[in-house]
Amino acid sequence: MNRFSMPVPDDFHVHLRRGGMLHTVLPHTTGMFGRALVMPNTIPAIVTAEDVRRYRREIMAASPERFIPLMTIKLLNGRTTPEVVLQAREEGAVAAKLYPVGVTTNAEDGVRDAEALAPVFGAMESAGMVLCLHGEKPDTFCLEREAAFLPALVAIAGAFPNLKIVLEHVTTAAAVDTVAGLTSNVAATITAHHLLLTLDDVVGGALNPHAFCKPVPKTPSDREALWRVIEDGNPKFFLGTDSAPHPISSKECPAGCAGIFAAPVAMPALVTAFDRRSLLKRLPDFAARFGADFYGLQQNEGEAVFVRRPWTVPSRYKDVVPFLAGTQIEWSFLR
Amino acid sequence: MNRFSMPVPDDFHVHLRRGGMLHTVLPHTTGMFGRALVMPNTIPAIVTAEDVRRYRREIMAASPERFIPLMTIKLLNGRTTPEVVLQAREEGAVAAKLYPVGVTTNAEDGVRDAEALAPVFGAMESAGMVLCLHGEKPDTFCLEREAAFLPALVAIAGAFPNLKIVLEHVTTAAAVDTVAGLTSNVAATITAHHLLLTLDDVVGGALNPHAFCKPVPKTPSDREALWRVIEDGNPKFFLGTDSAPHPISSKECPAGCAGIFAAPVAMPALVTAFDRRSLLKRLPDFAARFGADFYGLQQNEGEAVFVRRPWTVPSRYKDVVPFLAGTQIEWSFLR
Numbered sequence: 264m265n266r267f268s269m270p271v272p273d274d275f276h277v278h279l280r281r282g283g284m285l286h287t288v289l290p291h292t293t294g295m296f297g298r299a300l301v302m303p304n305t306i307p308a309i310v311t312a313e314d315v316r317r318y319r320r321e322i323m324a325a326s327p328e329r330f331i332p333l334m335t336i337k338l339l340n341g342r343t344t345p346e347v348v349l350q351a352r353e354e355g356a357v358a359a360k361l362y363p364v365g366v367t368t369n370a371e372d373g374v375r376d377a378e379a380l381a382p383v384f385g386a387m388e389s390a391g392m393v394l395c396l397h398g399e400k401p402d403t404f405c406l407e408r409e410a411a412f413l414p415a416l417v418a419i420a421g422a423f424p425n426l427k428i429v430l431e432h433v434t435t436a437a438a439v440d441t442v443a444g445l446t447s448n449v450a451a452t453i454t455a456h457h458l459l460l461t462l463d464d465v466v467g468g469a470l471n472p473h474a475f476c477k478p479v480p481k482t483p484s485d486r487e488a489l490w491r492v493i494e495d496g497n498p499k500f501f502l503g504t505d506s507a508p509h510p511i512s513s514k515e516c517p518a519g520c521a522g523i524f525a526a527p528v529a530m531p532a533l534v535t536a537f538d539r540r541s542l543l544k545r546l547p548d549f550a551a552r553f554g555a556d557f558y559g560l561q562q563n564e565g566e567a568v569f570v571r572r573p574w575t576v577p578s579r580y581k582d583v584v585p586f587l588a589g590t591q592i593e594w595s596f597l598r
Numbered sequence: 599m600n601r602f603s604m605p606v607p608d609d610f611h612v613h614l615r616r617g618g619m620l621h622t623v624l625p626h627t628t629g630m631f632g633r634a635l636v637m638p639n640t641i642p643a644i645v646t647a648e649d650v651r652r653y654r655r656e657i658m659a660a661s662p663e664r665f666i667p668l669m670t671i672k673l674l675n676g677r678t679t680p681e682v683v684l685q686a687r688e689e690g691a692v693a694a695k696l697y698p699v700g701v702t703t704n705a706e707d708g709v710r711d712a713e714a715l716a717p718v719f720g721a722m723e724s725a726g727m728v729l730c731l732h733g734e735k736p737d738t739f740c741l742e743r744e745a746a747f748l749p750a751l752v753a754i755a756g757a758f759p760n761l762k763i764v765l766e767h768v769t770t771a772a773a774v775d776t777v778a779g780l781t782s783n784v785a786a787t788i789t790a791h792h793l794l795l796t797l798d799d800v801v802g803g804a805l806n807p808h809a810f811c812k813p814v815p816k817t818p819s820d821r822e823a824l825w826r827v828i829e830d831g832n833p834k835f836f837l838g839t840d841s842a843p844h845p846i847s848s849k850e851c852p853a854g855c856a857g858i859f860a861a862p863v864a865m866p867a868l869v870t871a872f873d874r875r876s877l878l879k880r881l882p883d884f885a886a887r888f889g890a891d892f893y894g895l896q897q898n899e900g901e902a903v904f905v906r907r908p909w910t911v912p913s914r915y916k917d918v919v920p921f922l923a924g925t926q927i928e929w930s931f932l933r
Binding site: 404405406461462463465466467468469470471472473475479482483514515516517518519520521584588 | 741796797802803805806808818853855919923
């Protein structure tokens with residue numbers, strides 16, 4: 264097979280940033296995906312209905328008409344109330360994101376006290392709004408942060424049995440097992456890069472700042488656990504690229520930012536990887552159906568077409584180095 | 599106690615490089631240490647007696663008279679014969695270093711077939727020459743490379759029961775336990791940075807290329823295993839800083855070199871760390887006696903003196919960023 268077509272995919276986790284960076288990266292998301300869940304940890308953060316309105320306007324002004332940004336807000340201790348969440352919901356926000364304090368880019372103002380947000384979770388549960396979790400416990404050894412967060416996930420899921428929850432960018436067998444074992448209203452996103460990388464790609468050879476992200480890629484056996492739920496066709500696991508651009512000067516420096524700019528590369532890389540594992544039949548569900556189902560959306564109309572034709576990933580898009588920069592991918596995106 | 603004096607220490611593992619870089623870094627080793635075991639993985643490598651003669655001359659021409667470089671050669675399949683080793687020994691080389699192929703900086707020509715070196719090991723055993731091992735198995739997941747190498751160490755130690763062997767820069771509980779369990783002719787070096795860092799310092803916050811080294815720092819419990827043998831006063835474990843300078847352009851880049859420039863910082867940082875753990879009484883043995891004993895050398899004459907006075911590590915030494923650059927250390931080196 265030298266041609267692979269599937270429904271237009273969705274990206275249930277993307278960082279579009281604002282201003283100049285937004286204009287650099289947005290076309291790569293809108294050109295590949297029908298919809299994208301837009302993360303709210305911009306500077307300043309997207310916290311209120313008014314923030315959602317303005318940010319969506321900025322995105323839509325730079326997008327083709329058929330692209331639909333799915334908006335989110337950032338949960339903040341002391342600022343986010345049930346009223347704030349419900350107003351954002353009315354403005355169209357489909358999810359709210361919880362970043363534990365300090366765990367990733369722009370999380371210095373993250374949540375210290377998740378229990379204090381209980382009334383907010385209750386309002387989200389009633390309103391059918393999705394809770395997205397950056398599932399890492401602060402002040403924990405990097406390889407153990409995700410596993411250490413899981414009891415908090417289980418506690419929230421237990422206290423709010425009808426709340427839709429997404430554990431974002433899972434990287435470990437422990438996280439996959441926990442999500443798989445919870446009820447159907449708890450799901451997880453998986454990135455393309457966590458399906459392709461291990462810690463070896465960051466620190467195993469030369470140090471690669473462009474493969475550095477949070478959560479950090481883990482062991483080969485953790486990576487295989489991610490592939491296993493895809494192979495099983497488990498509908499709780501779907502694509503969120505976590506495409507997170509940083510200018511090269513913030514990556515190749517003494518204190519490199521976490522984040523991989525995956526938007527233009529994730530789908531061709533996934534087609535190639537799924538093909539090598541003889542799993543192409545699982546890709547349409549993973550990248551174009553399970554996420555839409557979970558969020559209560561129709562599948563996108565139209566087709567995405569890939570061809571088996573080598574594509575060398577550009578070394579840069581303006582001042583951003585993409586995922587797999589300079590390497591050759593077996594499949595290309597046609598349209 | 600605000601003043602700490604001890605015999606002048608030795609560094610049983612240092613990279614002095616050649617040419618301009620040698621002149622940048624050498625004073626920081628000669629100013630702190632009485633002797634240093636000089637690694638042979640320069641470009642070109644130090645392989646023969648003639649290489650040893652020339653490299654020592656280059657070092658001594660730039661050193662104060664009291665400093666003694668302890669020379670080594672690099673073992674290469676196909677080039678290193680018993681005769682080559684014995685000639686180097688006559689020229690004063692005290693050790694030969696085995697780098698498995700590809701495991702670290704300048705190891706592209708490393709050893710693929712350690713068994714083929716058996717006649718060389720036999721000659722070294724007879725001549726009383728030390729075998730230094732970079733103890734990582736190639737083509738293994740980064741966190742498992744050291745443990746995966748240990749069977750090779752055990753095999754060499756078993757086949758050459760009188761060969762003095764040093765497992766360099768150990769980082770794991772597994773390595774510490776293995777070395778501790780072998781006979782007294784098998785020892786290990788420990789770096790200052792592996793006593794202070796874990797993987798968190800490389801990838802746990804922002805990415806820090808200046809904390810990136812091989813073997814990569816491991817888990818908190820691995821680090822505690824290193825401290826335990828020091829606390830025990832186990833004479834098989836002694837200081838080798840593995841000070842390994844790279845120009846900033848080779849660190850803050852898309853493919854950062856492994857290596858930490860520790861020469862000026864290792865001893866003040868160790869005094870501070872040993873003091874915090876109430877282990878200062880163990881530092882003279884660790885840094886000035888056990889290594890000399892193992893190599894059959896007298897202890898250095900003279901004293902090194904440290905004072906409890908904050909020292910802010912310079913952000914650079916010419917174009918090299920040192921270990922702990924810009925941070926404040928509680929103890930300073932006086933003389």
